[in-house]
Amino acid sequence: MEWLRSRSAYLQAAPLSLIFLLFFVLPIAMVVVVSFFDYQAYQILIPDFVLFNYQDVFSSEVTYRTYFITFRFCLMVWAITLVLGFAIAYFLAFHIRTITMQIVLFLLCTIPFWTSIVIRMIAWIPLLGRNGLVNNALVASGFTDAPVEWLLYSEFAVVIGYVHLYTLFMIVPIFNSMMRIDRSLLEAATDAGASGWQTTWNVIVPLCKPGIAIGSIFVVAMVMGDFVTVNVLGGGQVASVGKAIAAELSYLQFPPAAANSMVLLGVVILLIMLLMRFADIRKEL
Amino acid sequence: MVHGRRSRSFYALSILFGAFVLFLYGPMVTVILLAFQGPDGGLTFPMNGASLHWFADIFQPQSIGDIWGSFDRSIKLGMMVMLATVVVSFLTGLAYRKKFRGSSVLFYVVIASLIMPSIVVSLGIGSMFELLGIERSWWSSAFGAHLTWTLPFGLLIMFAVFNRFDPAYEEAARDLGASGWQTIRHVVLPIVAPSLIGVALFGFTLSYDEIARTSQSVGALNTLPMELQAMQTNVTTPVIYALGAYTTALSLVVIGVSLVLVLAFRWRQKRFGSDADKGMV
Numbered sequence: 001m002e003w004l005r006s007r008s009a010y011l012q013a014a015p016l017s018l019i020f021l022l023f024f025v026l027p028i029a030m031v032v033v034v035s036f037f038d039y040q041a042y043q044i045l046i047p048d049f050v051l052f053n054y055q056d057v058f059s060s061e062v063t064y065r066t067y068f069i070t071f072r073f074c075l076m077v078w079a080i081t082l083v084l085g086f087a088i089a090y091f092l093a094f095h096i097r098t099i100t101m102q103i104v105l106f107l108l109c110t111i112p113f114w115t116s117i118v119i120r121m122i123a124w125i126p127l128l129g130r131n132g133l134v135n136n137a138l139v140a141s142g143f144t145d146a147p148v149e150w151l152l153y154s155e156f157a158v159v160i161g162y163v164h165l166y167t168l169f170m171i172v173p174i175f176n177s178m179m180r181i182d183r184s185l186l187e188a189a190t191d192a193g194a195s196g197w198q199t200t201w202n203v204i205v206p207l208c209k210p211g212i213a214i215g216s217i218f219v220v221a222m223v224m225g226d227f228v229t230v231n232v233l234g235g236g237q238v239a240s241v242g243k244a245i246a247a248e249l250s251y252l253q254f255p256p257a258a259a260n261s262m263v264l265l266g267v268v269i270l271l272i273m274l275l276m277r278f279a280d281i282r283k284e285l
Numbered sequence: 286m287v288h289g290r291r292s293r294s295f296y297a298l299s300i301l302f303g304a305f306v307l308f309l310y311g312p313m314v315t316v317i318l319l320a321f322q323g324p325d326g327g328l329t330f331p332m333n334g335a336s337l338h339w340f341a342d343i344f345q346p347q348s349i350g351d352i353w354g355s356f357d358r359s360i361k362l363g364m365m366v367m368l369a370t371v372v373v374s375f376l377t378g379l380a381y382r383k384k385f386r387g388s389s390v391l392f393y394v395v396i397a398s399l400i401m402p403s404i405v406v407s408l409g410i411g412s413m414f415e416l417l418g419i420e421r422s423w424w425s426s427a428f429g430a431h432l433t434w435t436l437p438f439g440l441l442i443m444f445a446v447f448n449r450f451d452p453a454y455e456e457a458a459r460d461l462g463a464s465g466w467q468t469i470r471h472v473v474l475p476i477v478a479p480s481l482i483g484v485a486l487f488g489f490t491l492s493y494d495e496i497a498r499t500s501q502s503v504g505a506l507n508t509l510p511m512e513l514q515a516m517q518t519n520v521t522t523p524v525i526y527a528l529g530a531y532t533t534a535l536s537l538v539v540i541g542v543s544l545v546l547v548l549a550f551r552w553r554q555k556r557f558g559s560d561a562d563k564g565m566v
Binding site: 012027095119133164226245258261 | 306412
């Protein structure tokens with residue numbers, strides 16, 4: 001009987017295992033293999049064992065510059081989404097008193113996320129463009145004489161796009177951590193004479209560490225690998241690691257793209273390990 | 286803090302929250318407004334009259350992009366991914382209620398897929414099909430690529446659901462002589478059904494919106510988001526906003542239908558679920 005029960009667990013887990021073996025584990029292994037392949041204009045993949053794909057990545061000055069830009073994106077977006085996400089989660093968790101209202105406000109935040117990502121990004125164009133609403137308002141109010149050029153197709157636009165897309169991924173885990181905090185701890189802090197800021201900084205923030213770590217991992221991983229936002233809102237002017245890989249792929253240069261991907265993967269894993277040091281995430285899951 | 290008068294931070298954070306909501310909805314509202322541009326209207330404000338011109342224009346043959354073909358594929362793919370995500374997540378959720386060897390490895394693989402840069406997954410699947418000499422298409426390689434994105438979400442939802450699931454229900458069913466299948470069919474499934482609708486909603490919308498993992502795995506015929514991304518640099522008329530308004534409406538309909546289904550299940554559970562307090566029947 002016990003044997004039958006455990007066998008049913010294997011059967012139930014089999015479809016998922018098979019899907020991830022076929023479409024995740026094998027493909028990632030394939031990227032490792034392909035990164036050592038040779039390539040030519042008329043043949044995408046030539047089985048071989050060469051190191052020049054990696055040599056190209058590490059010897060090119062462009063690589064370091066793109067990583068620098070991508071890290072800067074990461075840091076900016078992480079800082080903004082963290083502060084914004086924490087403040088909004090705090091508002092929802094501690095200032096909104098009824099669960100119904102919390103759910104309503106939460107849904108209000110999530111509805112835009114159910115509309116197409118591309119459409120949501122295209123939507124910035126009439127707002128931030130040369131003749132967009134923001135520029136019209138700036139010129140009309142006399143702040144500037146001519147439309148500001150750096151609002152769209154710039155690093156600024158890309159950061160705006162990221163913050164728009166990813167703040168929710170910071171709010172959800174931090175809110176989740178906040179809701180688990182025993183409210184009597186906050187009362188104790190207040191009774192012991194702590195100010196609102198002190199309670200936030202010394203009680204709430206430490207207890208939210210796992211939520212902050214999960215949100216951060218998600219945001220960092222998404223920004224590091226992104227190429228869609230950079231493409232649409234950067235408009236050819238802005239570089240990123242993901243976009244560099246996507247560009248190589250569009251020229252059908254699979255092996256160099258694979259080598260670049262392996263380096264990116266290594267960097268992302270390092271960043272995640274760094275973030276994991278701050279909190280034990282396994283407890284949360 | 287919890288009771289009494291509102292503090293200053295409440296008002297400050299209320300304003301911040303309001304600004305954030307405005308920031309979230311701003312682009313969406315802009316797109317929908319601009320979709321109502323007059324026939325001579327451009328891609329930006331001001332509105333050149335108001336009309337439904339572009340909502341109708343989209344049904345005319347377009348000079349760029351295969352909107353309806355890609356829409357059709359995206360819907361079909363979304364449905365396939367939704368179905369597979371619900372079934373596979375539910376089964377795996379059941380498996381994780383028991384102990385099995387390799388469970389933690391499998392879990393880490395699933396989580397790794399969630400945080401793996403999508404372009405790497407896409408490239409891997411593309412290369413694998415290329416090396417095996419199998420032609421890539423939206424219903425094979427892209428279907429698999431989408432599952433690597435939707436299943437981690439589905440599984441995490443199932444974990445959350447089964448963590449709160451009282452095993453006493455199943456024990457009671459088994460004590461009453463129900464077989465394993467009967468227990469799942471008549472006890473477990475009805476209780477978790479509302480959450481499965483949530484998994485379905487996630488499965489469909491994540492797939493319907495996916496670009497990064499689709500890019501190298503989709504083959505010759507694009508899905509809608511891929512087509513839109515390709516179109517957006519060449520489009521010169523508000524027809525793209527009309528399309529945006531339509532897809533937004535579709536997403537809202539999908540959420541609405543899911544919510545109604547969840548409420549219907551809840552109502553049914555309340556009505557027929559338990560006679561525990563009603564004494565002898």
